[in-house]
Amino acid sequence: GDSVTQMEGPVTLSEEAFLTINCTYTATGYPSLFWYVQYPGEGLQLLLKATKADDKGSNKGFEATYRKETTSFHLEKGSVQVSDSAVYFCALSQIQGAQKLVFGQGTRLTINP
Amino acid sequence: NAGVTQTPKFQVLKTGQSMTLQCAQDMNHEYMSWYRQDPGMGLRLIHYSVGAGITDQGEVPNGYNVSRSTTEDFPLRLLSAAPSQTSVYFCASSYIRTGGSYGYTFGSGTRLTVV
Numbered sequence: 004g005d006s007v008t009q010m011e012g013p014v015t016l017s018e019e020a021f022l023t024i025n026c027t028y029t030a031t032g033y034p035s036l037f038w039y040v041q042y043p044g045e046g047l048q049l050l051l052k053a054t055k056a057d058d059k060g061s062n063k064g065f066e067a068t069y070r071k072e073t074t075s076f077h078l079e080k081g082s083v084q085v086s087d088s089a090v091y092f093c094a095l096s097q098i099q100g101a102q103k104l105v106f107g108q109g110t111r112l113t114i115n116p
Numbered sequence: 117n118a119g120v121t122q123t124p125k126f127q128v129l130k131t132g133q134s135m136t137l138q139c140a141q142d143m144n145h146e147y148m149s150w151y152r153q154d155p156g157m158g159l160r161l162i163h164y165s166v167g168a169g170i171t172d173q174g175e176v177p178n179g180y181n182v183s184r185s186t187t188e189d190f191p192l193r194l195l196s197a198a199p200s201q202t203s204v205y206f207c208a209s210s211y212i213r214t215g216g217s218y219g220y221t222f223g224s225g226t227r228l229t230v231v
Contacts, residue, residue: 037224039155045224046206046222046224046225047159047206047208047222048222049219049220060183092158092159093134093186094159103149103161103164103174104149104151104208104220105161106151106158106159106160107158108156108157108158109156109158
């Protein structure tokens with residue numbers, strides 16, 4: 004079945020550092036790919052998404068590019084802030100907008116001032 | 117709009133007790149689903165629904181029942197709670213529109229502890 008693998012956490016960085024969180028997937032066909040963020044005590048919020056190969060999703064300074072050849076969707080940000088501290092989830096969906104999301108295990112990110 | 121509303125936010129149950137986690141959405145989304153979140157395992161799909169009267173099992177359905185009598189509501193029932201069901205539960209709704217646009221909205225979660 005479909006699966007998503009994220010880099011092991013937790014990740015701790017200093018403010019203004021460059022961030023990469025790796026995400027690879029195994030799936031048939033051409034799934035849609037997502038990054039969700041969960042701030043402490045809150046639910047999940049969609050951070051960005053991409054629906055086809057070579058698409059780049061971006062939001063709030065975060066970017067991720069759908070790489071079909073490497074089955075990857077790595078999350079990057081050029082300069083992180085303390086407010087970016089959260090848990091980040093990579094996910095895929097086989098049918099656009101449908102009800103079934105497959106999540107990675109999540110990566111906890113802590114940014115120190 | 118309230119979005120997706122889950123109640124209660126916290127609950128402690130004794131082993132063997134039953135309860136219902138409530139989920140309601142006011143966005144007229146066709147699809148609704150329940151996930152559980154466990155440390156190191158991300159979110160796993162329990163049950164989902166593609167519309168009123170239609171439900172199906174996800175990855176981890178055992179010990180849970182659902183029904184969808186209206187578009188708005190999608191309650192999750194624990195029939196006989198077990199410590200392995202201690203988790204954070206998230207309800208989500210989603211839609212597909214003509215032209216391919218789509219979206220998901222998650223509730224704020226219910227933290228359940230079974231002792």
